[in-house]
Amino acid sequence: MNGIKSFEKVLNVLVILPYLIIFCFFFRTLPMEGTVYGLKHLLVLKVASIYDTNMWSQAGVQVMLDMGLGFGPIVYLSSYMPDFNNCLGDAFLMVLIKMITLLFFMPFILSILGFWATITTHRCCEKNAEKLKMLVAQGILPPEVRPPTLTKNPTSTYNSWLDRLLPPLRSSVLSKVPECNIQEHFLKIEESPRFVFLTFTEVISLLPGSFFWTVLFFLLLLSLSLCAMVTFMLGIITPLQDTFPFFRRQPRILTVGASVLMFLCGLFFIQPSGIYYYWLLSEYWIVLPILSIALCENLAVAWAYRAKRFLADMMALLSLPICPICGWAWCYVSPVVLLGLLIAVFIQLGMRPLTYTAWNSSTSKETVQQYPMWALILTVGLYVIVLIPIPAYIAYCLTLGIPFRPTASPKLSSGSGQPLTKKKASEDISQGYKTKSSSA
Template sequence: MELAAGQCIRQGSIGVWKHISPKLAGIGYSSCMVCFYVALYYNVIIAWSLFYLGNSFQYPLPWEQCPIDVTTNDTVKECAGSSPTSYFWFRKALNITNSIQESGELNSIMTGCLLAAWTIVSLAMIKGIKSSAKVMYFSTVFPYVVLFIFLIRGLMLDGAIEGITYMFYPKLEIWANVQVWRQAATQVFFALGLGYGSVIAYSSYNPYHNNCHRDALMVSGINFMTSVLASLVVFVVLGFRAKNIALRCVANNLDLLSSSDGSDQHWWPWFNMSDPSSVSIAEYREWYGHYSSMAGSNITDCSLEEEMNKGIEGTGLAFIAFTEVMAFFPASPFWSTLFFLMLLNLGLSTMFGTMQGILTPLMDNFSFLGRHRTLLTVSSCALGALIGLLFTQRSGNYFVTMFDDYSATLPLVIVVIFETISVAWVYGTDRFLDDIEVMLKWRPPVVYKYLWKYVCLLAMVGLLAASLLRMVFKSPTYTAWNQSTASEMTLEYPGWALAMIVTLILLASLPVPIGYIHYTWKNRRVPNSLSSEGGGQEMHRELYTKCGSAEQPDSGAHQRLKEGPCLMVNENKMWILGEPVSETLQERDGKVEGGQS
C-alpha cells in the first residue's frame, strides 16, 4: 500500500496523505515525528558501535577478563559478581547510574562517538538520495556477508545445535502475552519501514510504471529470509553461551562437592571425580534429581534450557552476549572488528531510510526547505545531535529504552491505523486499486481490498487497545543496573518519566486530529475550496494519475524520474511540462480529459 501510494502520487509522506485525504493530512506529520524519535535514539546505538569498534583493535580484547583493583590487588567486585562483558558494557562503556532518577554527568567518550555518528549521517545525506544510495550499496550487502561468516563459524561451536533446537521449539503459552505481539508488530514495521514514511519517500523516486507489487513481495520475502538468517546466528551464539554457563555451573558445583566432607557417596558412581571436565550436563542433572536434597543449599541445578530461557534482549544481545562469545574465538579482535563493522553498516543504512522519511516530506511541502537541501540536512542532524545528548549522560541507556519501548511503538501503530483508514475507508479501496491498475497496467487481486478494510485494520486496533489497557493497569517498568549487587533489576518509572512517555506519545499522535480540525475549520471559511473532498479531490486524483512525474518548478520538491508529459497540481495552479499555466483547473479540465495536454 505504501509503495503504491508513494510511486503513484510521487511525494513524501506528508504530500501523499494530504492528497489521498486532506482531512487526514496529519498522518504524514505523525510519520515524520516517529522518524525523528527513532533517529534520535538509533544514532546512539551507532555511537556505541563506534566505541566498541575502536576497542576491537586490541589484543586481548578489553572485555575478555575482569580488571584488577589496584588498591586491593583483587578482581573488581562489580566484575567478579557479573561477567567481564557485562562489566565493560555497564561500567566502562556507559558508566551507568543505578536508576533513571540519577542522571549523572555527560559521558565524554560516548558524546564524542555520538557527534561522530551524526557527522557521518550528515555527510552521507547532504547530497540527497543519490549520494545516500551509493553508500547503501555497501552498507546493505556487507552485513549479509558477515552474517554468513558468523553462521558458518557458529555452527562449529559446542551448543550450536541446542540453540537452533530452542529457536524452532514452539512455546504456545507466550502467544497470550500482549507485549510479545506488540514487539512483533513493531519489529515488522521497523524491518520493512512501514509507518515511518521512508518507504513512501523512496518509492516516490521509482519510475511511474515500476512494478511495485513485485517489489513489495520481493522486499517482504528478502526481509523474512534475512530475519531467519539473523535468528540462526543469534541462537547459535546464545546456545554456545548458555552451554558454557551451564558447564561452568557444573564445574563449580563439583568443586564444592569435592571439598565437602563425607559426601563421596552422594556422587558415586555418577561422576568420575578424577576428571570433572568429563561430567556432562545431563549426568549432573540426573544426579541432582536424586541427591539435591542431601547436597546442601550451596549446590544448585545447572540447566541449559533455563539459561536459554533467561535470554538477552535489546542492546545486551549485541554488546554483552556476542562480545562474550567472540572472546572465545581464535583471533578474537578480527571477529569483533567484523561484527561491529556489520552493526555500524546496519545502523547507517537504517538511519539513511529514517532521515529520508523526515527530509523528503519537508522538502516536498515547504518550498524554502526544498531549495536549501544542504541547510535542512545539516540543521536536522545538528538538532538531532543536540537532543541526543540526553542519551549520552550516565543514565542515557534508560532513556534509550524508554524511547524504544514507547515513543516509536504506540504512535507507529496509531499511524498505521490511520493510514489504513485513509486508504480503505476514506479514499476507497476500489479507487486506490484503480490507480494501481493505471500504474501497473494490471489490477492486483481483490484480496487486498479485504485485507486493508478488515483484517489489517482490526488487528491493529486490537493491538492498540490491548497495549493501552496494559499501560493503564500495569505501570511501565524498565531494567536498571545495580552496581552494588552487580545485577539487573526491574524498576517502575517515576512520575516525571511517565509524564514524559505520555508527552512523547501525544506529540507523535496529535498531528492527525489537529490536521482534521484545521481542514474542517478551513473548509468552513472557504466552503467551495478546491481542497475540499469530493469533486475537487476526485480531480486531484485524475490529474495525478495522468502525471508521470510530480516535479514542480521552484516548489522545493525533490527530483523525480521523468516519464513523459508531467502535470502537477498545487492549489489552483497547474504546471504542464514544467511551465505554469494561467487557466484555472476548472478551465483546463476539459482539455486535460480531451487529451490536449
C-alpha cells in the same frame, strides 16, 4: 548532502554488508559445541503460546518495526520512484525478503544461544567441582561428595555424578552450590531482548581469532546503524526540501543543521541517567505513535481516498489487472488488525506499571524499579505531540475547503475504446488531483 541520487549507492553497501557478515558468523559458529542444542528448539512447539495474546501483540509490533511502516522513509522514497513502477510487486518483494531474513536469523540466533549456554554450563560445573573439592578438604562436606575430574564434557560428567548420589548427599551438595542446568541458561533470553546482544559479544570473545570477529561485529553494528540513521535523516531532510524552497537551494546547510541538531539531542541520552529515558521511549512509547500513524495512513487510502479509486489508478499506471482482494484487505483486514494491535498495546501498558532495571550497589544486584508518575505523563505528552499534526492538518483542510478526494478519476480506456497510454493515464490521474483544488 548529495540527496537521493547517491542514496542508492550507499544502500548497496549498507544493506548487503550485514548479510555477508551474518553469513560469516553463522558458518563459523555452526560447527561449534552446543549449536545443535540451540537449533533443536526450532522443532519445539508450545501450543499454549498460540492462545497468548501478549505473544501475538509482540509479534505484530515486531513486524511493524521491522518493515519500517509509519516511520516515513517508505513514503518519501516511493515519491522518487518512476510513475509506472510496479509498487505492488515491490511491496510483495520486500515482505518476502523480510520473511527470508527473519527465517535465516532465527537459526543463527538459536545456534549462538546454544553455544553460549553450553559454555556457560561447562563453566558452572567446573566452578562447582572446585568449590566442592575445597569444602571436602575443609571437612564441611563428607568425602563421598567429592566430584570426579571434569575433562572432556564437564556438564555431562558432573550431572551424571550428581544424579548417582543418594538423595541426602545430593541435597547437601545443592545447598552449597547452584544447579547447573543448560535449559535455564538458554531460556534467559526470555528475560530481556537485550540479552541477545550481550550474549553475542561474549560469544565473540570465545571464538578463535576473536580480534578479527570483533572487527566484523563492529562493522555489522556500524552498517546497520548507518543504514537506519541515513534513512531516517533523509525522512526529515527530504520533506523540508520539498516544502520550503530555501532548503532546496541550500541542501548542505540543511543536512549539516539537521545532523547537528540530532547530535545535540542525542547527547541527552549519554548522560548517566540517559539509558533510563532511552528504555522508557523504546519499550513503552515508540510503538504507540507508529501504530497510530500506520492506522491513519491505511484509513486515508482505503476510506478517504477510496480503495476502488486507488486500484483504478494503479491499473491505469501499470496497465495490469490487480486482484480485488487487495482493496478488500486495505478496507477491512488491515484497519481491524492495526486497531486491534493498538488496543492490545494500550491494554498491556495500562495493566502493568512502567518499570526499569537498575543496579543496586548495596546488594550488588539488578533490581526492578518503577518509573515515577511524571514519566507516564511525559510518555502521554510526547504521544499527543506526535499525533497533533494529523488532526491539525484535517482541520486546516476543512477550514480552507481543500478536498480529501479528487473529483475526476482516471479512466482505463479512452472514448475510442483503446487503452490509454501510460503518459495519458499519468496526466489524467494528475489532473484528477488538481481539479477540485483549482476550482476551490
